[in-house]
Amino acid sequence: MKKNRDVIPLRELAERLAAGKLNSSAVSITFDDGYACNDEVAAPLLEEAGLPATIFIPTHLIEAGQEAWWDRLAAILIDHPAQSIVLELEEDRSVVDLGEKSDGDWHWQPGQGPSTPRQEAFHATWAKLQVLPPDAQRSAVDRLASQSDERGPRASHRLMTAERVRGVQSDLIELGGHSLTHTALSHRSRDEQEIEIRESRRELQAMSGTVPKTFAYPYGDYDANSVELAREAGFMCACTTDHGGIRKNADAFALPRIAVGNWDGRQLGARLSSV
Structure with missing residues (x-):
């Protein structure tokens, strides 16, 4: 990724998209759900490589201290x-x-x-x-x-603690909203969606000390209300799990992504080149 792509923060990707200046090599790296391995494994590798990334945090799941x-x-x-x-x-x-x-x-x-x-x-x-x-x-x-x-929470499936959510942030690692409870938004009422989206921004700010600028729909599940409410909550963009690359006319609040599997660098490059 460092050698072959222009890896930029997700918020910058949204800014470039809005300005019509998103180049074809631009890529943003994102992680969903706030698993402990994002902090303990991914973040150090990203820092070493000098690559930015966003970790999307469902605040109530973090606060519960249990497995998802x-x-x-x-x-x-x-x-x-x-x-x-x-x-x-x-x-x-x-x-x-x-x-x-x-x-x-x-x-x-x-x-x-x-x-x-x-x-x-x-x-x-x-x-x-x-x-x-x-x-x-x-x-x-x-x-x-x-x-x-x-037998209780397994070490292999831990989520980050609130303390580590605060601590993982750096000049390269940013946090994004991922609802309060990781609920399937399209199956909730508009009022319920509004609470999940708006309050996740407020609670993540209280937890982390920084204002989250980006959002990801849990499970990639969203509808027209979700898109409108994410925009109204003050986020710059929102990610889906719809597969694909981002086109110039893409809706910043329905951004597609590529779910990365257990691939080597060659396979990753091939998948990126195919979108």
Whole structure:
């Protein structure tokens, strides 16, 4: 990236886009969700290379000090000793068929579909829970955990602490908003979206001491209300997970991105060159 691209802060990318001066080699690096490895692994590598990046922070998840619900769900379903488990939602109760454990259950390549029965069970259950309000998600996962031998937060799946959110910032590393609870915005009312977006900016400023200028829609899930509310909240731009490069006429509040897999430099270059 350092040798072959013009790596710039996301806020600068938004400025260049607005001014019609975004060149074809410009790239911004972003990380979603505030995992501890962003601070402990990625940030030092970026600092060493002199490359800027933005880390998007869901403030309530950071403050909770727990694994994200989707990580808890994966651990519960894939490690569950029995071949089925009961999923209880507010108006629905169903038995999730997990099948037998397999050596491949934890080997899931980025960007690939599920390849084992337990991966399929996780994917189907995740899809059910992903659209629910945060409290319903948490309750459903808690009920699943009560049937398992969940051992608490894993070191490998930690989110940053509020202290590290403050500490990771530098001349190169910036923070961006990522809602309060990492909810699927298009499934929330306009009023709920407004709170998630507007208050995430205020809370992240209080947590970090700096005003976030950029935003990313959780799960890449957004609608017309999300776009309008992100603009009204005072952000300069907002990122989706829609795949693609940024064209000159792109909406700064619906910026596409390229989700990076477990690629080497050659593969990354090929993917960037194809958009």
